[in-house]
Amino acid sequence: MTAFPEIAVIGAGAIGQTFVVDFTRRGYTVSALVEHNSAHVDALREVGQIRLSGHMGEVNVLMPPLALDADAAAKGRVILVATTVDAHEAVAHALAPALMNEHLVLLANGYVNGSQRFAAALEAGGCTTRPAVLELNTTPFLVCSPEPGRVHVTARKRWMELSSFEDGLARKHHELLAGIVPGIEVCDNALASSLNNQNPVAHVPSYLLNAAEARCSEPVAPDATRGGAFYLEDYSSEEVLQLRTALDHERMQVMRALGLGDYAIARTEFSLKSYGPGAREAVSPRMGRTFSRRFVTEDVPYGLIPIEKLARQAGVNTPVISGIITLIGALESYNWRRRCKGADDGD
Known part of the structure; x- marks a missing residue:
């Protein structure tokens, strides 16, 4: 395991763009930013950078490689899913053929039993490996994206719970993921953690x-x-x-x-x-x-x-x-x- 694994982000909305900026300036390599909306990808590609303002400071970072297909995210060992939850099933089906046992998929808010639903969708999509699927019980940022390539952060949450439907998985990967998303604590009951989502x-x-x-x-x-x-x-x-x-x-x-x-x-x-x-x-x-x-x-x-x-x-x-x-x-x-x-x- 490397100290700074490559990370792929799926979902180029406000949360996804903020993750890219945060990861990049803390020394992580973002291998891909995946977005299914081709018009949005074109707009991001034209801007060529992400400009962040607000509570986390003022910074510009270069746009990472953009992709339309979720399977491009398999280049990163850690795959952070920052889409809305209603897109999780489609994301899982797209990822299913490309995932390996070594992959870690983190749902940046899974809602109720999100990791279990996502794993089931992977299986339904034909995934034959056993990647780790974990979830947060709340998103790390309160953020708005008024235009492509620009995000304004009004809050960075200081506490989130990390869980998984598979026993022991959150504790096993906590150290790595807490370095990537600061503020994570382990909860050993995924259903309870997700029910606390406010x-x-x-x-x-x-x-x-x-x-x-x-x-x-x-x-x-x-x-x-x-x-x-x-x-x-x-x-x-x-x-x-x-x-x-x-x-x-x-x-x-x-x-x-x-x-x-x-x-x-x-x-x-x-x-x-x-x-x-x-x-x-x-x-x-x-x-x-x-x-x-x-x-x-x-x-x-x-x-x-x-x-x-x-x-x-x-x-x-x-x-x-x-x-x-x-x-x-x-x-x-x-x-x-x-x-x-x-x-x-x-x-």
Whole structure:
């Protein structure tokens, strides 16, 4: 094992670009930055560099080799998947023929049981080897990319949990991965760690109770007086906070019913652990979008619906979680329960 393995990053959005800058300036070689959107790849190639600003300082780094196909990531020993979770299955299928036993795949946020889902998708894609698949329970950065090749970081989280559905795997690879992504601690229960992800609790109530604003959310100019990335709290009314509290209460109930009470982390505690002193930029510019589509496409099918399913298995009622899933489905004219493999249709 080398002290500085080559790293490939899949997903060239705000998180992926920030990883590239962070890895490069800390001495790692980024062997490939993979992005399936050809127009975005063309734009990044034309810019030729990534310019970072904000909480992590001001720095420009050269653009690493760009690729459209995920199998190009196999050049790196460590493959960091920084796509949205709804793209994980496609990424796994593309990677499957190229992976070897020596590869480490790290999901930069797996949502509920992400490493298990990803490994299953690898197998379904024809992977015949046994690469290590691990997951973080939260993304390391709060970041916005207002244009290709530019990222602004408002926070770098000081704490994340590393886990895997395979026993002992997180501990085995912790030292290496903690060097690559500082702040990682091992959790020996992947389900518990992923259930502590606060995104579904924080995002969905804001989206639901501000639906008219959220569904037409557009990029906001830096000098705007309201809205913009990192300013979701502008829309955090007392009603939103009450709904978050109710969601978190049900999530904790489910964890206790599953025998995971010792691992459960309340929303306020999770925030304090993630955003310790000095983790955030004092004053962030207003740019990007206030509401993201991933508040629906990630947080509902890969957050709330798995919690609802686990609750039913444990004999726990989750009227708030179930009601929100149904309401979001009505707003989107889409049955998210039916979309999720293995999830009950519900009411």
